[in-house]
Every structure is written in C-alpha cells, then in structure tokens.
Amino acid sequence: MTQINVRVDGVTYTDDVEPRTLLVHYLREQLGKVGTVIGCDTSNCGACTVHLDGAAVKSCTVLAVQADGGEVTTIEGLAPNGGLHPVQKAFHEMHGLQCGYCTPGMIMASVDLLKENPDPSDTEVREGIEGNLCRCTGYQNIVRAVQQAAGEMRGAGSVSPAEVDTAAAPHVVGQA
Amino acid sequence: MIPAAFEYARPTSIDEALQAIADGGDDVKVLAGGQSLIPVMRLRLAAPETVVDLGRVAELRGVRDDGDAIVIGAMTTHHDVMTDPLVQQHAPLIAEATETVADRQVRARGTFGGALVHADPAGDLPAVALALDAEFVIAGLQGRRTVPAADFFVDYLTTAVEEGELLVEVRVPKLAGEWGMRYEKFNRVAQAWSIVAVAAVVRREDGHIAEARIGLTNMGTTPLRATAAEAALAGAEATPEAIAAAARSAAEGTSPSSDLNAQADYREHLAQVLTRRAVTAAAGL
Numbered sequence: 001m002t003q004i005n006v007r008v009d010g011v012t013y014t015d016d017v018e019p020r021t022l023l024v025h026y027l028r029e030q031l032g033k034v035g036t037v038i039g040c041d042t043s044n045c046g047a048c049t050v051h052l053d054g055a056a057v058k059s060c061t062v063l064a065v066q067a068d069g070g071e072v073t074t075i076e077g078l079a080p081n082g083g084l085h086p087v088q089k090a091f092h093e094m095h096g097l098q099c100g101y102c103t104p105g106m107i108m109a110s111v112d113l114l115k116e117n118p119d120p121s122d123t124e125v126r127e128g129i130e131g132n133l134c135r136c137t138g139y140q141n142i143v144r145a146v147q148q149a150a151g152e153m154r155g156a157g158s159v160s161p162a163e164v165d166t167a168a169a170p171h172v173v174g175q176a
Numbered sequence: 177m178i179p180a181a182f183e184y185a186r187p188t189s190i191d192e193a194l195q196a197i198a199d200g201g202d203d204v205k206v207l208a209g210g211q212s213l214i215p216v217m218r219l220r221l222a223a224p225e226t227v228v229d230l231g232r233v234a235e236l237r238g239v240r241d242d243g244d245a246i247v248i249g250a251m252t253t254h255h256d257v258m259t260d261p262l263v264q265q266h267a268p269l270i271a272e273a274t275e276t277v278a279d280r281q282v283r284a285r286g287t288f289g290g291a292l293v294h295a296d297p298a299g300d301l302p303a304v305a306l307a308l309d310a311e312f313v314i315a316g317l318q319g320r321r322t323v324p325a326a327d328f329f330v331d332y333l334t335t336a337v338e339e340g341e342l343l344v345e346v347r348v349p350k351l352a353g354e355w356g357m358r359y360e361k362f363n364r365v366a367q368a369w370s371i372v373a374v375a376a377v378v379r380r381e382d383g384h385i386a387e388a389r390i391g392l393t394n395m396g397t398t399p400l401r402a403t404a405a406e407a408a409l410a411g412a413e414a415t416p417e418a419i420a421a422a423a424r425s426a427a428e429g430t431s432p433s434s435d436l437n438a439q440a441d442y443r444e445h446l447a448q449v450l451t452r453r454a455v456t457a458a459a460g461l
C-alpha cells in the first residue's frame with residue numbers, strides 16, 4: 001500500500017492504495033464518485049475523463065498513485081452546490097445526449113477544450129473531443145451543445161433551442 | 177481489468193531513477209506518461225515486478241535551446257512539445273506530427289520520450305526524429321552516451337535503450353538555410369494510429385531541391401528513411417513533376433506488414449502518394 005493525498009472536487013483525501021489501483025477505480029470505489037464511468041478496456045472511449053491538475057485525462061489510464069499531491073475534478077465537482085456548469089446546461093438544452101453514458105467524459109473533455117480555445121470552429125470542437133466516443137447521438141448535437149456553451153461562456157448569449165436537430169432523436173420532439 | 181500487483185518507486189532525480197531500476201529486480205518497467213504502458217499492463221500483456229515512475233523527475237521535462245540544437249526532455253508531454261515556441265520555431269515538423277497523436281487527453285499525459293522508446297512502428301514521432309537526424313541521450317549507471325536516430329530504432333518495439341538505462345533527452349539539430357517540413361498522416365478514424373505516414377524535410381536552393389530527408393511511419397518494423405526517393409530528389413528541380421517522379425521510389429527497400437487496416441501493397445502505394453504530398457508541401461509548392 002502507498003499513501004496518497006489528493007484533492008478531489010474540492011475535498012482533500014488521504015488514503016492508502018495499492019500502486020496498481022487505477023485512478024478511475026479509486027474515484028468510483030474508494031470515494032464513491034460514480035459519476036465518472038468506465039466504457040472500455042483500451043483507453044479509447046474517454047467516458048472516464050476527469051481533470052487532473054487542470055488538464056483532461058483518461059482516468060482509466062492513470063494510476064491513483066500518480067495523482068498523489070494533485071487536484072482532481074470530476075463531473076460531480078464541475079459546478080458548485082448542485083448547480084450546472086454552462087457545458088452541462090448546454091448538453092441538456094441542446095439534447096447533446098441520449099443514453100448519457102459518454103456524457104460525463106464528453107463534458108469534461110469539452111470544458112478542457114474551451115479553456116484552451118474559447119471560440120472553436122465546429123471542426124476544432126470535433127477534434128477537441130476526438131478522444132471521446134458516443135454510440136448514440138451521431139455527435140451533431142454534442143457539437144451544438146459545446147458551441148452553445150462556448151457562446152454563453154464568452155458572454156454572447158445562447159442559440160435558440162429551435163436549432164436543435166431532433167431528427168436524430170424523434171422521441172425528443174414528443175417530449176418538447 | 178486492472179494491472180497485476182507491482183512494487184512502485186517514485187524517484188526525483190535521474191540518478192535515483194537509475195538506482196531504482198538497478199534495485200528493482202528482474203522485470204522493471206519505467207513509467208513515463210503511461211499511455212502505452214498502463215493499457216498493456218491492464219490487459220496483463222506486461223506484468224512487471226517493479227514500476228519506476230519518472231513523473232517526479234523534473235530534470236527530464238522541458239525544452240531548451242542549446243546553441244546549434246534544441247533539446248527536448250524525455251518526460252516533456254505531447255501537449256507541451258506541441259505548444260513549445262522553440263519546437264515551433266526550429267522543428268515545426270515535431271509539433272505538426274504530435275498534433276496528430278491520439279487525442280487531447282492522451283497528449284496531456286503521453287511523453288515525447290515515451291513515444292520514442294516505445295517505438296511502435298505506427299507511432300508518429302520515430303519517423304520524424306529520423307527525418308530530423310535527432311540524437312538520443314541515454315543514461316545508465318555507467319554514464320551517458322549519445323546515439324544517432326539512424327541507430328536508435330533497432331527492431332519492432334526495440335530501441336538502443338538497454339535494460340537498466342533511461343532515455344534522458346533528444347537533441348534536434350537546428351537547420352541552416354531555407355528548409356520546409358511537412359507530416360502527412362493517413363488514418364481512417366479519429367484518434368487512430370497511422371496506417372502510413374511520411375515526414376518530409378526539404379532544403380530549397382535556387383529553384384532546386386538541394387536536400388530532402390524523408391521518414392516513413394509504419395513501412396516496416398522500425399521507422400525508415402526513403403533513401404531512393406531522397407537520392408532522386410537531391411538536386412532535382414522543385415517542380416510538381418520532378419517531385420512526383422521521385423516519390424514513385426518512396427517504398428523501395430521497405431517491408432510493410434499486412435494487417436486488418438491495410439495490405440502491404442496498399443501501404444506501398446500510400447507511401448508514394450504521401451511522399452509526393454509531403455515533399456510538395458515541404459518544398460513550398
């Protein structure tokens with residue numbers, strides 16, 4: 001066992017972990033942060049994305065011991081007091097999800113992208129989230145959601161929800 | 177899956193790291209960014225007795241100016257290499273190729289040195305290092321040695337870094353004269369490895385190509401130089417026709433594999449097409 005000190009979503013933890021423990025397992029099983037999910041065994045899907053010391057990383061491809069002394073933000077700590085981060089809000093408003101499995105990772109990768117590039121083109125959004133796979137949406141509304149959030153975060157106001165592409169998800173029309 | 181259990185060492189200097197490797201038993205693995213090693217350990221394709229984590233060895237990180245070369249520390253992340261002003265000024269080819277590596281999460285952790293020592297035939301940086309005639313500084317308990325890129329890549333996933341040694345840094349010579357560079361990568365989907373890629377470094381002089389250096393990714397078990405195409409380009413006119421003619425010999429002397437992504441003959445075809453494109457762009461046409 002190795003002792004680690006990490007700050008996760010604003011709270012400091014001191015824990016003993018086996019060196020082989022993956023960061024994602026530490027977050028989910030030891031801290032109960034099950035908002036971060038595991039979608040693959042090959043470091044491809046990005047579902048497990050969290051921020052480590054300010055950068056998006058795949059938490060299935062980091063050892064918990066490597067996060068010692070570091071600061072982790074998960075989807076659960078993105079917005080304070082149960083509120084929604086602009087990117088979370090935009091995914092909701094723009095139907096940027098269907099089953100929702102990829103969503104925590106998509107949002108964490110998008111937040112990281114917007115920090116570096118606050119006004120991306122659609123192509124830059126697609127490249128920025130190329131490490132995140134979605135089996136449901138076809139990505140169109142994810143790109144729209146990221147653009148909507150980018151606009152809001154730049155203070156440019158929001159795109160009208162009428163522009164949402166509901167063709168990819170006909171059931172959404174019924175709900176609207 | 178999770179990795180098999182291992183002993184964990186986290187040195188803070190190169191000397192401590194070398195000692196930890198020496199003390200680590202029969203099967204020691206060095207952990208850099210972990211973006212190749214952790215997946216392999218998770219699948220239990222590797223189960224080292226000891227893992228020596230270089231994450232805290234600050235002297236292995238960063239890019240510095242060393243007169244006639246820039247020096248890239250082995251533990252500099254892909255992200256930091258891509259955005260480094262010295263790299264962008266003197267070796268934009270490295271930045272261009274690194275941008276095509278994986279995705280932003282992997283680039284935030286994965287390192288320049290790790291990608292080179294891993295030496296995957298489909299990896300993007302080995303062919304770039306070869307085309308730039310980079311030099312590799314390797315440290316062992318007995319001292320340091322410098323190995324030219326031409327001797328660094330020995331075989332499939334095998335480099336000149338011996339057991340008990342570390343890659344410390346890579347020296348990339350600054351180029352004098354009018355040079356252009358281009359990395360052309362062919363892959364089918366986002367974050368995918370190269371099916372074939374070509375790194376071209378071209379010096380122009382009076383409307384001619386004075387010198388061309390061409391590195392090939394995934395055309396054999398190691399990165400290769402397209403020596404026949406280089407010879408055909410030396411002294412050639414800098415015209416699309418002359419470049420296209422020379423590029424036809426790009427696959428000479430290579431031995432690409434056939435796999436799920438491509439047959440060998442298709443890879444040979446890609447090498448020619450991508451060489452034409454890369455050299456054309458590098459020549460400023």
Ligand SMILES: Cc1cc2nc3c(=O)[nH]c(=O)nc-3n(C[C@H](O)[C@H](O)[C@H](O)COP(=O)(O)OP(=O)(O)OC[C@H]3O[C@@H](n4cnc5c(N)ncnc54)[C@H](O)[C@@H]3O)c2cc1C
Pocket residue numbers: 042043044205206207208209210211212213214215250251276277278279282285286287288289290291293294298299300301337341342343344367368369370
């Ligand atoms: C989803 C995904 C997609 C990818 N796509 C690409 C791609 O398109 N192109 C590409 O080029 N790469 C790709 N990669 C690999 C990526 O570039 C890795 O960063 C790189 O291969 C390994 O670097 P690392 O720092 O993570 O090394 P690690 O995984 O930590 O180590 C790799 C190997 O090198 C050894 N090693 C590392 N550093 C040293 C050192 N300083 N001295 C001695 N030995 C050392 C380790 O012991 C290990 O055997 C991809 C990876 C993933 C997960």
Ligand code: FES
Pocket residue numbers: 037038039040041042043044045046047048049058059060061
């Ligand atoms: S679970 Fe981490 S990349 Fe898929």
Ligand code: FES
Pocket residue numbers: 096097098099100101102103133134135136137
């Ligand atoms: S919404 Fe189902 S995987 Fe993306």
